[in-house]
Amino acid sequence: MKHHTVLRIVTKLIIPLILLFGLYIQFHGDYSAGGGFQAGVIIASGFILYNIIFGLEVGFSILSINMTKNLMAIGVLLYIAVGFMGIIQGLNFLEYNSLLSSSKEGQLLGIFLVELGVGLTVSNVMILIFYSFNNMGEKL
Amino acid sequence: MLYVLNMTLFLIGLFIIVRESNLIKKVIGLNIFQSSVFIFYILISKVEGGVPPIISADQSIYSNPLPHVLILTAIVVSIATTSLALALIIRIKDKYGTIEEDDIDLG
Amino acid sequence: MNQIPILIITLPLLLTPILLLIRKINIVYALTLIVSFINISLILALGAEVYNNGSIIYELGGWPAPIGIRLNADLLSCYFLTFINVISFLCLVSSKDIIKHQIHEDNIYLFYIAWLLCNIGFSGIVLTDDIFNLFVFLEISSLSSYFLISQANYKGTLLAAMQYLFIGSIGAVFILLAIGILYAHTGTLNMHDLAMKIGQAKFSESIVFALGLLLAGVGIKSALFPLHGWLIKTYAYAPSIVTTYFAGTSTKIGVYILLRVFLDILNSINPLEYYGLAQFILFISLLGVFLSTLYAVKQKEVKKMLAYSSVAQLGYIIIAIMLLIPDGLTASLIHVVNHSIIKTGLFLIIAVIFINNQNVIIEDLSGLGKKYPILMSCFFILGLGLIGLPITSGFISKWYIITAMLKSEYWYFTFIVLLTSFMTLSYVWVLIEKIYFATNDNDDAINNISIYQMFCIITLTVMTIYLGLETSLTSGIAENISNDFYGVTGK
């Protein structure tokens, strides 16, 4: 769709808004609807829209397939690492109290980190799935 | 009575999966099937006169947040299943030349 | 705080994203093996602890039961955990050469990740004390098994994976709806809590509906007789090492869920006795045992023959449970382990010999007795175990099943068991005859069976004989478990 000027310009205008909305959903999930999963899906949608309009090659140059694999692994690792923090300090798995001196702050930080891990994994998995569906024949 | 409508949806979904031969329609049937169960969970979570479970000072009755959490997880499972199924469909088309289950001939 | 229960799940879980970052086949393989081995030692330690001091409860995040999720490692969990992880480890050890021939090189690291995740799913199902968490782990294991199955190159593989995906998802959604209905009546998801509250809740028709859904869902997972179609196709068309792994584990997980839900959680409303469900399942399974043995006799393909035999053996397990007496439960638990070991061994021998072969038919076995003397004597012993002849563990489990039947009101079922044993003898004999007495026309080169594969097969064979002679290991624990379930005090 490289010749549709209107589409290209509108997309360029919309995408920052989509990403911003995704980030809002991610980081404001404690106070209103949303959280890591929804944010991940929305951010991935924004990126996929960009890919649809400007072509996969441009998308690859921003975020390569290997990068998506790494990022989704790191998201899962982040979640499990937060869980293991509890075990290291002699508490239970996923016990966030251990993260900071104050229990409530620790819970908040734990939820924040966990949601970040979810968001990272979900957005990258969605992008990876989109790549896989549309890039057959080339090396994944 | 709402549950009866809900179960109608449940059965329609099930019957699309069982009866249709086209694999994409089967996957859509699976989505309908799963959605009906999601609606069931959310139906029982509603509290009369309640509001969404975001705590604020001027509210005292909230709908039950636990089924919401469960369904969030179930939705994730459902999208994972869907994407896996669609990937398999692309390969099936590649290998057998058709996505009609009845037409696939294993010889 | 005893951390072992959670480590059994999270240690392999921690490894999976790291493997995705590494992507080098040899390192991935080595790490997978190391972690599986550590896992087995953890499980044995846990088993010893639970056997001596009773079940261990682990609260995740430090939240108490109905609020948070917790794990509950009791004797039944440890029993299933042990054999599932041992089988997984043995399959992994012998997988390397086989996988190289059957799976695309770039996919091998993904294959091992999915394998680990599948095993994590099984461990999670067995350990969790939260019924929704059980559903989540069920989906983890199912999704990764769809992927594992789809990786083979047979003609029917993709279709088999697709059909398994549909039937598996239907089963999972049934279970999900049933959980929802039970939740609607009790307001809790914790299994202990649920078991208590379901007894207090007033009788309700919708619980009957939930029971039906649960039975259908679990029946699909455990390949209960009329719902066994997926098993034949997946066993025949999955990569042979995956078939080997699933033959010992995946359907047994269905049996575990059946036990947990119907005999433990719902025990207070006694669903099996009350609704005449037990008799119904009993007769269906009996028919299933008979018909699937008949199909096994008629099969020309070895994998399909063994798959039908699996359905029949699962029928025995279900029948023994449905007798609803402690001896029956003991018998079924013994048979779960014995059959897993025997079937894994048989499939593993087929897998290591026919690395490239598409569909192994009976004729392919001709003259193998001379080529692989040690392997084939293992095959012979495991075959005897499948029939249930003395000195093998198969004999012990058949013995227990028949004793349980004689003690219950269904003594006449023993005739069917004996009859199907003779039929089993006939199809196993066909294989043995080909192996030892038929001559092979085409002289294929002998595969190099690596020392590791040899080790695994011999281990399985030795286990079969050992469990046939020294019964206290399986039957002792199984009797403890069934006494717990039926509330019999003392040993």
Next chain:
Amino acid sequence: MTIALLYILLSVLIVISIYVIISRNLFSVIISTTIFSMVCALIFLLLDAIDVSLTEAAVGAGISTILFLSTIRYVDIIATDTKKSAVPIVILFFLLLISISILIYDLPEPGKANVVNNSQATKYYINNSTTEMGVPNVVTSVLAGYRGFDTLGEVIVIFIAGISVLGILRNTKGRT
């Protein structure tokens, strides 16, 4: 009011799913499932499940539509009619529907399910979410906090989806 609206929306869902059965054109079937998801999201919104509603909208109308549309590029867009006869299956359908309707008649009406909504866990979450976690959105605190282990499972599920799709679609050749 809400209840009446729910009846209407559920009926709309049934109409859409019947359309899915009848229609042979995959493109319109997929678009109708997108509408299906939006109506589902609306139902969830009416029933106070705002998080679920947002998710259903993002997943059902967003990602899953993209995936379906990506898939039908590779297949025939017109589905052939199934050869199985419809009569026995319709009879079975109504038999099952009637028996299920009888069985589920005693479920508590929406809004009045007191056993569930006054259960110990639910009360605990609502009373303690702000004080223990400082998170007003109870769904978030239950999801990531109290039942964080389920969410770990959820992440694993999506992780599996990623590696599975990658592995399944690798090296399929000859397409544009």
